[in-house]
Amino acid sequence: MSEIGTFSGRHVLAELDGVEPRLLDDPEFLREALRTAVTEAGAKVIDVLAHRFEPHGVTVLAMLAESHASVHAYPEIGAAFADVFTCGERADPELAVRLLARALGTESVRTTTAHRGHGARQLVEPVGRGLSRSWTVEEVLFETRTPFQHVLIGRTAQGVSLFCDEERQSTEATQLTYHEALMVPPMLLAKRLRRVLIIGSSEGVASRIAADAGALVDHVDIDREAVRACAEHLPYGYTPEELAAAERGDGAVRVHYRDGWEFLGDCEPGYDVVVIDLPDENDDPAAQHNRLYGAEFLARCAAVLAPGGVVSSQAGCPTMWRNDTLITAWRRFTEAFGTVVYYGSDEHEWAFLSGRREPGEPDLRLEELAYRPETIDATALRGNTVPPLRVRASAPPGRGA
Structure with a gap:
């Protein structure tokens, strides 16, 4: 009898502002920027499609072995919206978004990460030179990368807990x-x-x-x-x-x-x-x-x-x-x-x-x-x-x- 593994993945939604409009109206540039970003982040690209709208705007969709990635570009406001979802641990969707933002010369990035699927998540917190402790996060209630830090709020053995940049800040129990x-x-x-x-x-x-x-x-x-x-x-x-x-x-x-x-x-x-x-x-x-x-x-x-x-x-x-x-x-x-x-x-x-x-x-x-x-x-x-x-x-x- 075969054993069915636990499905889990990360879904990153990002808003990229302050992008040069001509880049956002260039399907080939955006196609290669997205392909390069997800590849360098560890994903396997199956195909990439791009479509230019009239009078302006581009949507690029990458089909990945791990799931998908897309970019919706709006030259008229100098902004793009990215959606990267990967299953498993091999590919890093947050890294893919950072690489894409760098390729586009983005002035500011706002991201939200959602964890999909089942199974507890392990968060490793550094506590000293050569030492760390592991938190079992049974449910992620909120997670995002603000302009200042990575924020995660989730349920642990100590109740609802706050982590910033992988460090425990407070827990319900203490x-x-x-x-x-x-x-x-x-x-x-x-x-x-x-x-x-x-x-x-x-x-x-x-x-x-x-x-x-x-x-x-x-x-x-x-x-x-x-x-x-x-x-x-x-x-x-x-x-x-x-x-x-x-x-x-x-x-x-x-x-x-x-x-x-x-x-x-x-x-x-x-x-x-x-x-x-x-x-x-x-x-x-x-x-x-x-x-x-x-x-x-x-x-x-x-x-x-x-x-x-x-x-x-x-x-x-x-x-x-x-x-x-x-x-x-x-x-x-x-x-x-x-x-x-x-x-x-x-x-x-x-x-x-x-x-x-x-x-x-x-x-x-x-x-x-x-x-x-x-x-x-x-x-x-x-x-x-x-x-x-x-x-x-x-x-x-x-x-x-």
Whole structure:
């Protein structure tokens, strides 16, 4: 008895804008561009057909051993729409779209990827030098490549989960532990809690925590598509209705789809807490978010603080085989601020740093906070604010808490 394999495939839809009109009205050019792109992406081409419409416009269809690819060109608007579907793992439809966009000299590309068929998908997340972990994604709820990152929302053993560029950002099971560790210490360290600025943190949980604590919140995120996808598909954070209100500036939270660096240059100062919650800092020179971890960015954040205000950031992992980012962040914070508080979550893998310009002994008293955390109590605050020895040893003498 023969065994029937599990069918699966990827279906990529793409909008390519800013293409020279004469290229979009050239059937032979488009035929060869599509043939070359899918071939270099690993597909086997059976045939390619092209048809030119009057007065202008071209459709090209490639029949593939793996399925199909097509391009519909609109010279009058300088745009083309691509559709690439491949079965199995040999061909890469996302690569085919990127190669096609390059051949057309495209100014901007917007893609959406859907996974067709049955069977769970394995997502491999790098977690350190020579190390990775594999997530079984039982169902993909949303996936696209925005202008800034690859975003996937799907069901895992930890519930609905968010991945950006193949890195887990949050899961339904553990997100509150993460977000309270991010938000509660800086809210306690700040002298007052009237205005909060959050940079990143697409899910919206951090904004809701700050608003529940009584603050007015400015939430800045460069990736509009990711924030809206989180509101639509995640069972935590913003609801679509809450996000729509925040986009209008209606309520305690206002959402700004802007670059965090630029926002700091023209915002009204006087924030009591500034929170930086971004994907992990890495050694990829093309990763635009890395500049939002450096000493200059910390200085820009500190410049918009009110007296007694606090800057806080997700700072990396304390495990000794993965602590380079944390040690670097600790050095930056202790050089930039007179008071630095470490908080290492005892039920998560991440550590967080909060800095206040004024020197002094931190006084973290939960009873003074209007927000009531579910994953942090007074004992946790006492036990989790001591940095690991290697981290403490990396700072200049007498700096940090």
